[in-house]
Amino acid sequence: MPHYNAYESFKTKKSLEKKRRAKEKVFSKKNEFPDKFVVNSSHDYGIVLEVRYDDASVLYNDNVVVAKLRKDVNLICNQAIFPGDKVVIEQNGNNFVIQYLVKRTSLLSRVKKDRTRIDDVGAIKYFAANVDVAVIVVAAKEPPLHPKFIDRYLMILQDNGIPAVVCLNKSDLKTDEEEILDVYRDLNIPVVETSTYDNFGIKELERHLRGKQAIFIGNSGVGKSSLINAIMNNNQIKTSHVSEKSKRGRHTTTTSKYYIWNANSSIIDTPGIRSLDVSSFSPLEIQDYFPELAAWRSKCKYKDCLHYSEPYESCNVKQEVAHGLINADRYESYLRILNGILNFDKDYEAILKELLGDNQTRTNKLHR
Numbered sequence: 001m002p003h004y005n006a007y008e009s010f011k012t013k014k015s016l017e018k019k020r021r022a023k024e025k026v027f028s029k030k031n032e033f034p035d036k037f038v039v040n041s042s043h044d045y046g047i048v049l050e051v052r053y054d055d056a057s058v059l060y061n062d063n064v065v066v067a068k069l070r071k072d073v074n075l076i077c078n079q080a081i082f083p084g085d086k087v088v089i090e091q092n093g094n095n096f097v098i099q100y101l102v103k104r105t106s107l108l109s110r111v112k113k114d115r116t117r118i119d120d121v122g123a124i125k126y127f128a129a130n131v132d133v134a135v136i137v138v139a140a141k142e143p144p145l146h147p148k149f150i151d152r153y154l155m156i157l158q159d160n161g162i163p164a165v166v167c168l169n170k171s172d173l174k175t176d177e178e179e180i181l182d183v184y185r186d187l188n189i190p191v192v193e194t195s196t197y198d199n200f201g202i203k204e205l206e207r208h209l210r211g212k213q214a215i216f217i218g219n220s221g222v223g224k225s226s227l228i229n230a231i232m233n234n235n236q237i238k239t240s241h242v243s244e245k246s247k248r249g250r251h252t253t254t255t256s257k258y259y260i261w262n263a264n265s266s267i268i269d270t271p272g273i274r275s276l277d278v279s280s281f282s283p284l285e286i287q288d289y290f291p292e293l294a295a296w297r298s299k300c301k302y303k304d305c306l307h308y309s310e311p312y313e314s315c316n317v318k319q320e321v322a323h324g325l326i327n328a329d330r331y332e333s334y335l336r337i338l339n340g341i342l343n344f345d346k347d348y349e350a351i352l353k354e355l356l357g358d359n360q361t362r363t364n365k366l367h368r
Ligand SMILES: Nc1nc2c(ncn2[C@@H]2O[C@H](COP(=O)(O)OP(=O)(O)O)[C@@H](O)[C@H]2O)c(=O)[nH]1
Pocket: 169, 170, 171, 172, 173, 194, 195, 196, 197, 198, 218, 219, 220, 221, 222, 223, 224, 225, 226, 227, 250, 272
């Protein structure tokens, strides 16, 4: 027997991957489109704003029309198309039919935390298509900054191949929060500070969004809708679609909203995402989403080192955390995600204490 549980984690990894493959298989089978539903391009398309069970609101020739899927697609509408999708519409009298879907450049998804069965297609929730850039919005205060959310969003975005921008809103309230975000700047992720109260940083944020279809993600109350308002007010071209359902007020927003603020520039506003589950990732794979760990791990003694239960002497990542060359907050995020997947009995707080001692230099005052 090895002297730590690498073997156990290897077994877990294999079984998780098996489950994952099974899940993907089921999904791709059910999500198969009939021939010629997906076209490579079109000059005349509408943009899907909102999707319901069996129809969708589509922005088409400057009007919002309600369209149903072509009959032979044989899928529930909200499993086939998503906000941001481009669709070719045909009008038959008063009815609009979605004839074709223009091939997507990306499809953003997350796995629902409350899923019980791994083979349940509903477990994968897609929420936006053709996203060119995602803005992770956090507030300096109210609600307090939780960098661990940023780390989970970044994993999901990297997994979907979508570039990220971090936006620190409510900068009028900040104290030293921007320093916490330096680690993301070091990873070459743009960080923009904004305040919608004095219009601070809005132009800079716009520069990252111009000519793109963007999505704003982040917890409820951080100021996503306020930021979009500020951008809309700064610009001439304005088209927005606010669904009837979401007019009921901030706290009952349930659907995504779509805003066009400039030629070819649009923003999808999402309701706060409550659960960000990353447990579909395999344990060994998680570190691929933490490039700063990847840079050091080749020197770990074990090829499949998880930098968790392995002894300090054999783990170069742990040593670099102790030496301050790997950001301890990010390492903590990594441990927490891994712990959530594998349920290690070893407490990650104890590992951090072992590496950093009591006078931790990291920003652990934060409610991570
Ligand atoms: N202090 C401060 N408050 C803001 C700022 N932007 C938005 N808020 C407030 O934060 C609350 C939530 O904003 P909202 O845009 O609805 O957040 P969302 O849930 O992310 O869409 C509102 O009360 C806003 O007035 C800002 O830059 N500074």
